[in-house]
Amino acid sequence: MYKVNEVFETIQGEGSFTGAPAIFIRLQGCPVGCSWCDTKHTWEIKPELKQSLGDIVIKTAETEHWAAVTPADLLQLFVAKGYQAKHVVITGGEPCMFDLNPLCEALHNAGYSTQIETSGTFDIKAPAQTWVTVSPKVNMAGGYKVLQSALDRANEIKHPVAMQKHIDELLQLLQHTDTAAKLIYLQPISQQQRATELAIAMCKQHNWRLSVQVHKYIGIS
Ligand SMILES: C[S@@+](CC[C@H](N)C(=O)[O-])C[C@H]1O[C@@H](n2cnc3c(N)ncnc32)[C@H](O)[C@@H]1O
Ligand SMILES: Nc1nc2[nH]cc(C(=O)O)c2c(=O)[nH]1
Numbered sequence: 001m002y003k004v005n006e007v008f009e010t011i012q013g014e015g016s017f018t019g020a021p022a023i024f025i026r027l028q029g030c031p032v033g034c035s036w037c038d039t040k041h042t043w044e045i046k047p048e049l050k051q052s053l054g055d056i057v058i059k060t061a062e063t064e065h066w067a068a069v070t071p072a073d074l075l076q077l078f079v080a081k082g083y084q085a086k087h088v089v090i091t092g093g094e095p096c097m098f099d100l101n102p103l104c105e106a107l108h109n110a111g112y113s114t115q116i117e118t119s120g121t122f123d124i125k126a127p128a129q130t131w132v133t134v135s136p137k138v139n140m141a142g143g144y145k146v147l148q149s150a151l152d153r154a155n156e157i158k159h160p161v162a163m164q165k166h167i168d169e170l171l172q173l174l175q176h177t178d179t180a181a182k183l184i185y186l187q188p189i190s191q192q193q194r195a196t197e198l199a200i201a202m203c204k205q206h207n208w209r210l211s212v213q214v215h216k217y218i219g220i221s
């Protein structure tokens with residue numbers, strides 16, 4: 001069973017799939033504790049806030065409610081909702097607290113491609129064809145460390161930045177990582193102008209790519 005905070009169909013707003021229609025599955029629970037996290041309502045798993053998947057999917061605001069679901073429940077929901085997207089993004093919370101193999105395999109068997117958004121602080125349990133986006137989290141409140149195995153598995157590394165120390169941290173992580181076949185993105189934190197200017201300058205300097213959170217600029221989820 002997976003603990004799900006929300007399910008919705010939208011446009012991927014980050015990283016290399018930006019612009020692609022996608023179904024998002026947001027899993028509940030994250031102990032990493034990023035001070036600027038934009039999904040703090042997914043951090044805690046409160047037993048008293050358990051709901052049915054039917055209630056979760058009609059949410060109109062961000063809440064801490066969650067539902068326990070199987071891959072089959074999710075596939076059934078996609079059909080019932082009439083979702084047309086063929087790409088599924090599994091995010092959170094920290095999705096890699098779960099074994100994502102059964103979920104991704106069920107999605108692949110039903111004709112969907114899959115992508116995971118992860119902080120790289122937990123073992124990534126997912127099939128080889130799943131696209132893995134690692135957004136490394138260094139020195140956050142929860143005390144978790146980025147795993148080298150997660151950086152090695154990443155298809156893209158999407159680093160959140162607001163100040164020079166974040167660039168230095170990324171350079172440090174990349175020193176030990178073979179980046180030949182990976183896409184490297186800087187993502188300004190919270191659309192701050194100074195963060196965006198820094199990201200643009202550093203992308204030019206290091207030949208990295210820029211990921212702005214497109215969905216926030218156009219006001220969609
Ligand atoms: C909410 S996290 C969930 C997945 C996973 N826990 C992670 O951190 O990658 C999804 C993405 O949003 C990014 N993110 C979270 N808060 C942000 C913010 N305020 N500004 C920019 N990116 C943010 C994360 O770095 C990550 O790439
Ligand atoms: N549109 C849209 N794109 C996204 N890409 C990554 C997201 C996330 O929260 O993981 C996200 C999100 O929340 N919305």
Ligand code: SF4
Pocket residue numbers: 030031032033034037038039040092093094119137
């Ligand atoms: S790891 Fe992801 S979900 Fe967890 S606090 Fe950081 S940004 Fe938020």
Ligand SMILES: [Mg+2]
Pocket residue numbers: 038039
């Ligand atoms: Mg988001």
